[in-house]
Amino acid sequence: MPPAVLIEKLKKSYGSVEAVKDVSLTIQPGEIFGLLGPNGAGKTTTIRCLCTLASPDSGNIEINGTSVVDDPKVARQSLGYIAQEVALDPVLTGRELLQLQADIYHIPRKVSRDRIPQMIDLLELTDWADKKTGTYSGGLKKRLDLALGLLHQPEVLVLDEPTVGLDIETRSAVWQFLRQLKAAGTTVLITSHYLEEVDALADRVAIIDNGVVIAAGTPNELKDRIGGDRITLRIREFTPDDEARSAQEMLARLPFVQEVIINSAQGNSLNLVVEPQSDALLSVQQSLKEAGLSTFGISQSRPSLDDVYLAATGRTLMDAELAAVGTRNLKKERKEAMKGT
Amino acid sequence: MSTTLTPKSSPIDSPDLRAWKSASGGGDTSQPPGLLSGAFLQETLAMTRRLFIQLQRRPSTLVAGVIQPLIWLFLFGALFQNVPQGLFGESSNYGQFLAAGIIVFTAFGGALNAGLPVMFDREFGFLNRFLVAPLASRYSIVVASAIFIAALSIVQTAAVITLSAFLGAGWPDPLGLALVVLILLTLVLGVTALSLGLTFALPGHIELIAVIFVTNLPLLFASTALVPLDFMPGWLQVVASLNPLTYAIEPIRYLYLHPDWSLGSVVLQSPWGSISLGVCLAVLIGFCAIALLAIQPLLRRRIA
Ligand SMILES: Nc1ncnc2c1ncn2[C@@H]1O[C@H](COP(=O)(O)OP(=O)(O)OP(=O)(O)O)[C@@H](O)[C@H]1O
Ligand SMILES: [Mg+2]
Numbered sequence: 001m002p003p004a005v006l007i008e009k010l011k012k013s014y015g016s017v018e019a020v021k022d023v024s025l026t027i028q029p030g031e032i033f034g035l036l037g038p039n040g041a042g043k044t045t046t047i048r049c050l051c052t053l054a055s056p057d058s059g060n061i062e063i064n065g066t067s068v069v070d071d072p073k074v075a076r077q078s079l080g081y082i083a084q085e086v087a088l089d090p091v092l093t094g095r096e097l098l099q100l101q102a103d104i105y106h107i108p109r110k111v112s113r114d115r116i117p118q119m120i121d122l123l124e125l126t127d128w129a130d131k132k133t134g135t136y137s138g139g140l141k142k143r144l145d146l147a148l149g150l151l152h153q154p155e156v157l158v159l160d161e162p163t164v165g166l167d168i169e170t171r172s173a174v175w176q177f178l179r180q181l182k183a184a185g186t187t188v189l190i191t192s193h194y195l196e197e198v199d200a201l202a203d204r205v206a207i208i209d210n211g212v213v214i215a216a217g218t219p220n221e222l223k224d225r226i227g228g229d230r231i232t233l234r235i236r237e238f239t240p241d242d243e244a245r246s247a248q249e250m251l252a253r254l255p256f257v258q259e260v261i262i263n264s265a266q267g268n269s270l271n272l273v274v275e276p277q278s279d280a281l282l283s284v285q286q287s288l289k290e291a292g293l294s295t296f297g298i299s300q301s302r303p304s305l306d307d308v309y310l311a312a313t314g315r316t317l318m319d320a321e322l323a324a325v326g327t328r329n330l331k332k333e334r335k336e337a338m339k340g341t
Numbered sequence: 342m343s344t345t346l347t348p349k350s351s352p353i354d355s356p357d358l359r360a361w362k363s364a365s366g367g368g369d370t371s372q373p374p375g376l377l378s379g380a381f382l383q384e385t386l387a388m389t390r391r392l393f394i395q396l397q398r399r400p401s402t403l404v405a406g407v408i409q410p411l412i413w414l415f416l417f418g419a420l421f422q423n424v425p426q427g428l429f430g431e432s433s434n435y436g437q438f439l440a441a442g443i444i445v446f447t448a449f450g451g452a453l454n455a456g457l458p459v460m461f462d463r464e465f466g467f468l469n470r471f472l473v474a475p476l477a478s479r480y481s482i483v484v485a486s487a488i489f490i491a492a493l494s495i496v497q498t499a500a501v502i503t504l505s506a507f508l509g510a511g512w513p514d515p516l517g518l519a520l521v522v523l524i525l526l527t528l529v530l531g532v533t534a535l536s537l538g539l540t541f542a543l544p545g546h547i548e549l550i551a552v553i554f555v556t557n558l559p560l561l562f563a564s565t566a567l568v569p570l571d572f573m574p575g576w577l578q579v580v581a582s583l584n585p586l587t588y589a590i591e592p593i594r595y596l597y598l599h600p601d602w603s604l605g606s607v608v609l610q611s612p613w614g615s616i617s618l619g620v621c622l623a624v625l626i627g628f629c630a631i632a633l634l635a636i637q638p639l640l641r642r643r644i645a
Contacts, residue, residue, distance in 0.1 A: 051473050053472060053473060076474060076475035079473065085466055087466030087467040087469065089391065091394065091399065092394055092395075096394060099387070100387050100388070100390070100391055101470070103383050103384055104387060104388075104470070104471060104474040104476060105474055106379075106380040106383055106384065107358065107361065108361060110357075111358055111361050114355070115358055122353060132398075150353070152358070153353075153354070153358050153359065153362070180353060181353060
């Protein structure tokens with residue numbers, strides 16, 4: 001069975017901007033695949049090439065073994081695409097848009113007659129289906145957008161940052177929904193710059209930065225690969241500076257401790273990177289006790305995807321996001337995009 | 342949303358849809374659905390329906406679209422009311438002469454602007470829905486716009502013909518009317534195709550509006566819409582005889598005045614000889630076919 005999605009050495013520039021330099025991915029049928037990266041990493045560009053909206057400068061893209069460049073119609077049959085920005089016709093109702101969607105996918109009327117109410121029900125749009133979408137809230141629009149993308153029951157559903165700007169409730173609803181889809185056998189490709197989102201949802205992840213895939217694998221593999229466990233501890237709820245510093249010095253001398261950081265934003269809690277070993281937590285507690293320090297709270301955890309990103313790029317995702325703010329010229333991008341390819 | 346999306350009554354999966362997919366080959370395009378396929382018809386009608394729903398909920402375009410040519414007819418007619426009889430060929434008054442010009446120019450203007458809403462769809466991202474869908478052909482976008490504009494033009498034309506009748510221009514005979522409609526449909530399809538070609542080719546709506554702006558009025562003045570050919574200086578006669586609008590205007594004007602018309606009737610004395618009604622039709626159909634063919638590579642582009 002060919003992979004659901006295969007991207008090999010994708011390259012795509014807009015003018016002088018190399019949006020995607022080297023992206024290769026393999027997505028197996030039925031998995032949720034997360035493409036994680038900061039603003040401007042090249043996620044949307046990758047997806048546009050996959051969905052036949054942009055043509056790659058070089059590289060190969062296949063869906064179920066068929067090239068999307070040579071045979072775009074086959075790819076379009078199997079794909080559902082949910083764009084980063086919801087674009088609806090404000091004058092039409094949700095139901096009218098669903099009917100339009102059914103017709104451009106050539107679903108026979110006798111099938112769409114049942115399918116459309118099913119999707120309306122599934123995404124809990126019943127009260128709104130016959131109102132103009134111009135009157136919808138952001139969350140409602142997103143739900144209708146999901147219904148539209150799923151209407152033809154695509155084998156591969158592509159969602160570009162599906163939860164950005166949504167309230168927490170809608171976000172968790174979308175998560176749950178994607179899990180349901182996976183259970184029904186759909187392959188899902190999702191981009192995100194939320195670590196937790198990818199960590200919680202994705203079977204496998206590729207981290208992309210500056211148009212290049214810098215790490216790929218299951219979230220666990222990635223975390224194991226950078227090694228080390230994290231211990232977070234608080235001596236008191238709000239630890240005085242000097243006490244935190246002396247604890248830092250003392251703990252750093254322990255043989256299995258690699259690094260100790262004081263997090264002043266969290267009431268001077270201490271963050272330790274330790275070699276994974278079963279008694280690390282106990283040993284730390286022991287040394288604290290010997291030094292006459294109390295323990296308000298302590299926990300041990302595996303590294304997060306942010307640690308993976310940090311290890312690969314030398315900065316956290318949050319730093320990368322902040323750095324990206326203001327460097328994008330959206331007007332110019334639009335111009336470039338409209339020039340076509 | 343206040344409740345979570347629970348896997349309750351409605352399953353995600355639809356057995357009917359699955360059955361249809363596997364029956365239809367689920368993406369098997371060994372026989373790509375062509376322009377005459379049911380798929381093409383389905384997508385075209387769906388896009389057309391959207392345009393009519395928009396019109397129905399925002400009827401101001403229709404109202405303005407009907408009033409505008411009537412104002413033209415009325416004002417221009419008044420402007421040249423005292424022109425000596427016989428100056429405008431066989432027409433008994435300027436209003437009668439002008440009706441054909443206004444009808445064609447109105448249809449032309451509508452078709453020329455057909456690309457604008459599509460451009461806004463494109464800038465807004467809505468067009469991506471069509472572009473990622475397995476359309477039988479992207480000509481459905483063109484044909485849907487053309488059907489919509491043609492329907493509007495026919496309403497506008499009916500209004501113009503009715504008003505001119507009241508102003509004393511009379512009526513073309515029924516078969517003549519059918520020919521008027523045919524001429525307009527051909528012109529609208531061709532010009533709509535060009536307008537949509539521009540929509541796929543140009544960077545954005547500013548550029549599209551600029552192009553529309555610089556083509557619209559010049560094409561009007563360089564045609565026989567407002568004055569007959571023999572009024573013009575020699576060079577303009579040449580230009581007007583190359584202008585497709587002239588080939589729509591002159592037959593309609595002739596139909597108005599000659600209930601005994603035939604395809605062989607000479608309707609235009611161009612600098613290079615007399616041109617019959619049949620030739621005019623052939624020119625229009627040729628123009629339309631060339632326009633449709635010319636935009637094919639543009640429609641195929643990937644423009645995101
Ligand atoms: N149409 C365009 N014209 C010019 N540059 C572009 C265009 N689209 C993207 N870029 C540039 O390519 C790079 C990748 O952009 P892309 O939209 O793929 O990033 P992204 O990972 O989706 O970011 P975000 O998280 O902000 O959506 C960025 O530097 C961006 O400025
Ligand atoms: Mg993006």
